[in-house]
Amino acid sequence: MNQVNDILSLIGRAGRNADGSYTRTCYSSAYFEAVSIVEKIMIKLGMATERDAAGNIHGYLPGTGKGLKSIIIGSHLDTVPSGGLFDGAYGVAGGLEVIRRLQEEGKTLRHPIEVYGFNAEESSPLGGTFGSRAVAGLVTSDQPGLEDALKEHGLTVQKILDSKRDFSDAKCYLELHIEQGDYLYNEGLKIGVVNGIVGVIRYKVTAVGHSNHAGTTMMKNRKDAMVAMARLIVEADRRCRQIDDSLVLTVGTIRCWPGSENVIPGRVECTFEMRHMDKGKTDALICDIRKIANAIGTVTFEITKNIDKGAVYCDEHLMKVIGEAAGRADISHVVMPSGAGHDANPMAYRLPIGMIFVPSKEGLSHCGEEWTDPEDLENGAEVLYRTVLALDCED
Known part of the structure; x- marks a missing residue:
């Protein structure tokens, strides 16, 4: 039995x-x-x-x-x-x-x-x-x-x-x-x-903007790392869906500095994880993510590979x-x-x-x-x- x-x-x-x-x-x-x-x-x-x-x-x-x-x-x-x-x-x-x-x-x-x-x-x-x-x-x-x-x-x-x-x-x-x-x-x-x-590939993606007072800094003058990161996440998700039905992207962690309710976020760090059998698909996605990040313009993005399990x-x-x-x-x-x-x-x-x-x-x-x-x-x-x-x- x-x-x-x-x-x-x-x-x-x-x-x-x-x-x-x-x-x-x-x-x-x-x-x-x-x-x-x-x-x-x-x-x-x-x-x-x-x-x-x-x-x-x-x-x-x-x-x-x-x-x-x-x-x-x-x-x-x-x-x-x-x-x-x-x-x-x-x-x-x-x-x-x-x-x-x-x-x-x-x-x-x-x-x-x-x-x-x-x-x-x-x-x-x-x-x-x-x-x-x-x-x-x-x-x-x-x-x-x-x-x-x-x-x-x-x-x-x-x-x-x-x-x-x-x-x-x-x-x-x-x-x-x-x-x-x-x-x-x-x-x-x-x-x-x-x-x-x-394959499982993970990148540490950091948006570097500028912290400032939440009440006195006008919207047009902000370098808000959180807003920039949000834009990148949404656009990366959209692009992932376009490349291949079986390609997946997950942003599973997010950290924010200085982390105060009345301070504009000056630094935001996320983990971008992508998975697919074909390395060409994940390479194409991270290439497009870098292009999207460069086009945002209000902050500087740092993108570093942490894990690459082919x-x-x-x-x-x-x-x-x-x-x-x-x-x-x-x-x-x-x-x-x-x-x-x-x-x-x-x-x-x-x-x-x-x-x-x-x-x-x-x-x-x-x-x-x-x-x-x-x-x-x-x-x-x-x-x-x-x-x-x-x-x-x-x-």
Whole structure:
């Protein structure tokens, strides 16, 4: 019997808020409570376990074949503040369920199987997908703000760099995840075979005007950074919609100085995030944003790239195996891209990746209302299990 829901419920004991949402931010006590729960399950399943400085939990179960490479399954255990039960933790529970079911059915894989519970996949001062980037060796010592952010957790940059692993002994990486969008839910489909993860590019955009008295400075003489930024946001949003239907732009943070009711804002700082599979689309958008900013004229704009996580493509063979696994289980499926970032993104720089999506009710995620029906969770775990069995038949 598929027990992925039971395993997920165990992980869900960590970080549950009074309103039913979850908060397990990176390096928090609630996060490490979830790590301890997963570690205990791994040990019970006979896995060798280890933790690293990045906060990841890793379990390893040897196979019977000589010299065969590991099948790695993973996702993250952290959440956004007041997030949901399923985002990330479901993928870890799915990996553990694969091993539990193998043992229940008396099967031993030829290939070693590994499960990762990654830390800090969600956005934080450390940067998103931090735990998986550390394992993949993609964290760099010159990352802005990294040293100070790590000091708050009693860590050094070198300790994180030492978390890098050698993937020469790994065959592939698989990640089971809720879609976090509404496509599968609206179309009545049960499984998404992911063909790629969109690129995520973030810019810090600063409008520099001039602070002055709100009552004595006439409108025609103002260099209001807030008004200029508002104009840029509206025009950037309009241009994004014109370039491509699947290109998205989000201005999710805004800070204002001096931040007083009776002072004209002299400085406003925002984060502009854009996502698309095609780098040409995001390049075109930021080019147009710079042109729009230059044309505003009342203030000076500074636009600096902070994060550039390029789009990655899932391995075609793994996609084929996942699709065939869904077909054998008689579960409806479709090939689709991921609009959200995942730990599979940094892992794709080191080995072939495959991702399996299950529906998110009404497309809700990153909120307490996030929900996926138990039957859909079981379907995803079933497809993951069959995928692993099929891959184990290969060298």
